[in-house]
Structure formats: C-alpha cells, structure tokens
Amino acid sequence: xxxxxxxxxxxxxxxxxxxxxxxxxxxxxxxxxxxxxxxxxxxxxxxxxxxxxxxxxxxxxxxxxxxxxxxxxxxxxxxxxxxxxxxxxxxxxxxxxxxxxxxxxxxxxxxxxxxxxxxxxxxxxxxxxxxxxxxxxxxxxxxxxxxxxxxxxxxxxxxxxxxxxxxxxxxxxxxxxxxxxxxxxxxxxxxxxxxxxxxxxxxxxxxxxxxxxxxxxxxxxxxxxxxxxxxxxxxxxxxxxxxxxxxxxxxxxxxxxxxxxxxxxxxxxxxxxxxxxxxxxxxxxxxxxxxxxxxxxxxxx
Numbered sequence: 001x002x003x004x005x006x007x008x009x010x011x012x013x014x015x016x017x018x019x020x021x022x023x024x025x026x027x028x029x030x031x032x033x034x035x036x037x038x039x040x041x042x043x044x045x046x047x048x049x050x051x052x053x054x055x056x057x058x059x060x061x062x063x064x065x066x067x068x069x070x071x072x073x074x075x076x077x078x079x080x081x082x083x084x085x086x087x088x089x090x091x092x093x094x095x096x097x098x099x100x101x102x103x104x105x106x107x108x109x110x111x112x113x114x115x116x117x118x119x120x121x122x123x124x125x126x127x128x129x130x131x132x133x134x135x136x137x138x139x140x141x142x143x144x145x146x147x148x149x150x151x152x153x154x155x156x157x158x159x160x161x162x163x164x165x166x167x168x169x170x171x172x173x174x175x176x177x178x179x180x181x182x183x184x185x186x187x188x189x190x191x192x193x194x195x196x197x198x199x200x201x202x203x204x205x206x207x208x209x210x211x212x213x214x215x216x217x218x219x220x221x222x223x224x225x226x227x228x229x230x231x232x233x234x235x236x237x238x239x240x241x242x243x244x245x246x247x248x249x250x251x252x253x254x255x256x257x258x259x260x261x262x263x264x265x266x267x268x269x270x271x272x273x274x275x276x277x278x279x280x281x282x283x284x285x286x287x288x289x290x291x292x293x294x295x296x297x298x299x300x301x
Contacts, residue, residue, distance in 0.1 A: 062247055063137040064182055072280045073186070074179040074288040075210075075273065078106045084292075087268075088167060089299040096167040103165050106175060107151055107158070110252060115148045120250045123148055128206040128236035131185055137243060144243050146250040155229040157257035166259055170298045174258045176210060176273065178235055180251070182244045186235065187278040195276050207234040208280070210256050212273040215293050219269050224262025230255055235275070265300045 015021070025033070059065055079086065079099040088096035108114075115121045124132055124147035135141040151158040157173035159165055165173040178186065186208045192200045199211035210233060214220050228234075231254060239254040263269060272293040274282070283289045 060138055062244055067183070070181060070184075071283070071286070072277075072290050073181050073184065074286070075275055075290055075292050076177060076179055076288060077273075077292060077294070078102055078175045078177075081294075085295040085297075086172070087295075087297040087299065088172075090168070090170050091300070093168075096164075096172075099172070100163070100165050100167055103173065103175060104159055104163075107154075110149055110151045110255070112150060115150075115252070117250075119145075121146050121148045124238045128204070128232050128234075129238040130206055131240055132238045134243065137183060137247065142247070144248050146248060146252055147239050147254075149239070149252045149254055153230050154255060154257040155227075155259075157229055157259050170263065170265065170300070171259055171261045172263075172296070172298070174260075174294075176256045176258060177253045178208070178275065180242045180253065183241045185241050186237070186275075186280060188237070189276045190278055199274075199276065202228075202233055203276070204232055204234075206237045207232045208237070208275050208277050209234040210273060210275050212258060212271055215270040215272040219271075222264040222267060222269055223271060224260065224264070227259045227261060229257040229259070260296070263296065263298050265298050268295055268297045270295050 064070075079102040081087075081099070086099065088099065122145045132147065134144040151160060154173075154175070156162055157165055157175065167173075188206065188208055189195060189203055192203065195203065195209075196211065196213070198213065199209065202209040202211055210228065212226050214223050234256060235254045239252075242248055242251055242253075258273070260271075270293060272291060274291040280290045282291055287293065
C-alpha cells in the first residue's frame with residue numbers, strides 16, 4: 001500500500017487530473033510563461049544583434065580601425081624547413097629537392113608572364129624610391145595597381161638559369177620577405193647607433209636594409225661570404241604601403257635573395273638575419289619579428 005501512494009504521488013505531480021495541471025501548472029500558466037520567455041529571449045537576441053550591427057558600422061572593409069598595437073612585421077624566408085633546421089647532402093638530390101621545390105612554387109607568382117597585365121601592374125623604377133602613394137584606403141580609387149618585381153633581380157637565386165638554386169653546388173639560396181601589414185610604412189634607419197658595424201655600409205636612402213651574420217661566436221669565419229640580390233640588398237620603399245587583399249589583390253612583396261657561397265661543410269651553422277628600421281624592433285617572444293635565425297648544415301659525405 002505505501003508503494004501505491006508513492007506511485008500516485010509522482011504521477012499526480014506529472015499530471016493532476018483533478019486540477020488539470022501538468023508539472024504543477026495549468027495550461028494557461030504554461031502559455032503565459034512560454035510567451036514571457038519568447039519575448040524575453042527575443043529582446044536579448046535583438047539587443048545582441050543590434051550591438052553587433054552597430055559595431056560593424058564602425059568598421060571599414062578596407063582600413064583597420066585600430067593599429068596602435070600592431071607589432072612590426074615578421075621576417076620570413078623560403079625554404080622554411082621544420083624546426084628551422086636545414087640540412088642536405090651535395091651528392092643526394094632527394095635531400096634538397098623539397099627546398100628547391102618550395103622556392104619554385106613560391107617564385108611562380110613572380111614570373112614575368114604573371115605581371116604583364118597593364119591594368120594590374122606597373123613599373124615602379126629600377127632604383128629604390130620613396131613610398132608609392134596610391135590614395136587613401138577609403139577613397140574611391142578602387143583596386144590599386146601593384147609594382148612589378150621581376151625575378152631576374154634575384155640573380156642566380158631567381159631559378160631562371162639555375163633550377164637547383166645553388167643547392168647542388170653547396171651554395172644554397174634563400175628568399176627573404178617582410179610580412180604584409182595593411183597601411184604599414186617601414187621607415188629606414190636614421191642613424192647607425194643600433195646597427196652592427198658590419199651592416200652599416202648597407203644603409204642607403206629608401207631601403208630597409210637586411211643583414212645576416214653568425215648567431216654563435218664559434219661560427220665566426222665558418223659562414224663565408226653572403227651575397228644579397230634584389231633592390232640594393234634590402235626592401236625598397238616604393239613597394240609600400242600595402243592596401244590589403246580587397247584593394248591590392250595582385251600585390252607582390254619585394255624580395256631579397258641570400259646566397260651562401262662558402263659555407264663550411266659537414267658543420268652545423270647558425271645564422272641570424274635582421275632588418276633595420278626606425279619602426280622595426282624585435283621581441284624575445286617572437287623569433288620572427290623583424291628577424292629570423294636558421295641552422296644550416298651542408299654535408300659532402
């Protein structure tokens with residue numbers, strides 16, 4: 001008998017036929033509370049959607065609203081091996097084939113055939129020049145033309161004549177670029193105070209200089225000569241600013257090719273490259289901010 005009373009208790013809680021209540025509420029009560037929560041959550045959704053729409057009205061499709069905390073551009077290179085360690089053997093083509101393939105794929109967009117369209121590309125001079133002003137980001141100019149950057153400027157690292165980019169002879173090439181930041185204008189160094197003495201001859205007007213050297217003291221004298229190819233061995237200002245993907249879809253970053261012509265064989269070497277500018281600094285938390293370092297080992301056995 002007690003079990004029957006208990007069963008009747010929970011069954012009556014679910015449905016009380018005497019009062020016509022479901023879970024303690026009548027049909028009218030359930031209707032009122034349902035309407036209340038529909039209106040309540042509808043208002044919350046409306047406030048949320050209205051807030052998002054109001055925020056979107058303050059944003060531009062072309063110009064970043066806030067750039068006061070944007071870090072200086074990163075310095076990146078191709079090929080970019082895993083863990084920053086590049087190793088290959090002169091007598092084994094398969095060891096450097098991934099690196100040459102990465103260079104070929106990267107430079108494909110710099111082919112002369114790709115840059116022939118006069119409506120999309122323009123010549124910006126054969127010497128470093130000042131910034132190329134193409135109007136305000138939010139002006140009615142529309143899509144901007146991009147400066148041509150012929151692969152031939154990269155000399156033996158262009159891949160036009162040497163399809164192995166020097167790897168076969170133990171003189172590997174690297175292609176270096178500054179990462180894109182919308183409306184960023186890199187400023188060349190105005191003094192030599194923060195520039196290593198060996199890099200000071202590379203400072204010239206309208207160029208962001210790039211300089212590479214041994215990272216470790218024990219590697220001094222083992223790296224040999226480093227040749228720089230491109231516009232003045234750095235990044236010329238006429239390729240800046242970048243206007244973003246919508247306004248500058250054909251944009252080509254200026255490149256610098258590095259060729260290590262006399263690396264000590266069968267030895268792991270650590271090399272660091274830096275760009276120098278008044279608005280370019282470095283961070284211990286980001287190894288690619290304005291610089292990078294890489295380990296290279298060329299084996300001859």
